[in-house]
Each structure stands twice: as structure tokens, then as C-alpha cells.
Amino acid sequence: MTARRKITYAVLAVVFVTVAVVYFVFDPSSTRLFPKCAFLSLTGFKCPGCGSQRAIHALLHADVIGAIRYNALLVVVLPVLAFVFTSRYLRDRFPRLYSHLNSAIVSIVALIIVCLWWILRNIYNW
């Protein structure tokens, strides 16, 4: 069980690093190889995630303002996600924190934020 877990973590780490290197080296706005947004190309409207590949590229080059211009939600959400994700592994030590972060309110707030972002960015062309 634990050995399998270790392998899983190792594989995840390798994938993570590879993806980071690819997004660091190649610029998604000038390279055709990166996947395009299906929702944008089918409907013409931006989805909540549009621009996040370019934003990641900018973030990896320490260009936070550029990243915010491409996809502000991603920049805001990344640290929060990292926090929520680690809380799961610190669950034994901070069980209260874990249950707060996994409450229904947090999910509802996340849903509202994503939907608002989705609508507003299409209105104001963010």
C-alpha cells in the first residue's frame, strides 16, 4: 500500500515537473502544439479556463501581471488550491481546518466565483 503510494507520488512529481518544463520553454500563444479551448472554438465565448496556459507560461517566467491579464482566476485560485490540497495531508494534525475547508459553504463559494468569472469575463472581455 505504502509502496504503491510512493510510486504514485513519484510518477505525479515527474509529470508535474515535465509539464512545468514544457510550459516554461514553449510559449502557448505562439506555438500551435498546445490544446485550444473547445468551448471557445465551438461557441465563441470564453470559458473560465481560457488563457490559463498562457498564464502558466507567464507565471513560470515570474510575470505575475501578465498572468493576471491572461487569466486572473487562475492566479488567484492556485495558492488557494495548494492550501486546500495540503490540508488533506495535514488532516491528522489539523482536523478542524480540514473539515472547515471541506464544508459545503466553501464549495458553494467556489461555484459562485467560477460562474461569476465566466460571465463577467465575456461581458468585459477580460
Next chain:
Amino acid sequence: MNLQYWINQNGAQSGPYTIEQLQGMSFDTNNTYVWHKGMDGWKRIDKVPELAGLIVEAAPVVEEQPAVAPDVEEAQVDVEEKEMKEAEAPAEEQVEEGVDELADQQDSEPVPPAYEEPVPPTPPMQTPEYVQPQMAPVQTPAPAQTPEECPPTNLVAAIVCAVLCCTPLAVVAIVLAVMTKNKYQAGDYEKAKKYSEWGAWLCILSVVFSILFMPFSMIML
């Protein structure tokens, strides 16, 4: 109450057992931990009220007493072995039943928690007072929570998909995360589990969809 118990003795995990099966077994109090469904983590066997009555101290010292009446001792060993075999036969059936149940319920929930065993690596010679397991912080919130574990809401995965995979499916997955939590708080564990699984599948589906769309987008656009 048809609870099934998992036993962790000196770091070796076994189970599930019913309470009747546990009555035929002997345990070393200091190094045996117990978990059953609904418990927040492993507990030392003497801290589990319903099992506290059947603790038998496994005392290796007794066996070392040499040859008072070797025949009698051998006979006792025979009897013990027979008992062990008898106890093992139904145990195996139970295990199989347990496995079937697990398969029915999706492999996520009723297996004992994957915590590292709380068994401290101290030698068994220590006094029992010293071996206080580090479970105290985990147990404090336990009474406030409902007994069943909440199925994973997949909220993190859903948001990652919404922000990275460009698929509105992921937004539905967030909705499912909310519904999972609501159903769980309403006490409807079955529905909560179902929504949790749907949410996970939607996240997978959104990833698959965007991967499938990749070559299409490269040719067409």
C-alpha cells in the same frame, strides 16, 4: 450490530473479524490496535469499550516455565491449535464476504483507514502508560462528526479542471461537489457517495474531452 473489526497487532494488520471471532483470540493489550467502520482512527484495544472485556494478555513468560508437566503442556498446545484452526475457517469466509461487500460499495470507503499504524516503534517491554498513542488530536473532533466518513467531494479536482481543461463539464463537477456535501450533511450517505463518484467521473471526462479535442483543434484552427 454486525460490525467488522480490523486488528493491527505488532504492526501486522488482519481482518475483518466479527466480535464473536475476536472472543476466541488473544491479544497483547499494549501492541494491539482496533478499527471498525465509523471510527476516526485506530484505537488501542483496551480503549474500545466493547472489546475491553475480552482482552487476554498474551504472556510469553508463561511458556518459558520449563517442564512442570510437559505432557499437559503439549496437550494444551494441541487444543489451542485446534481452536485456532476452528477460528480460522469461519474467518476466511468472513473475509470473502467482506471483499464482496467492498466491491459492491466501490473500493473507496470501508477499508480501514490508510493511516500509518499508530503503533509506536517502542519495544514491547515498555510500561503501558508510556505507550499513549498519538491519536488524541484526531479524536477530539470525532464526537461532533457524524459516524460515517464523508465521501470525497473532488472540489479541488473540479476547480483544477474548470481552470485548466476549459470544459464546462468541470463546472457541473463543482455543483456535484456541493451536492455531495449537502447530501452528506443531510445524512444521505448513499446519495452523497453517488454524487461523489459522478463528480470524479465528470473530472475525468472533461480531461478526456479536452485531450480528444486537441488534434481536432490543431487541424481545424
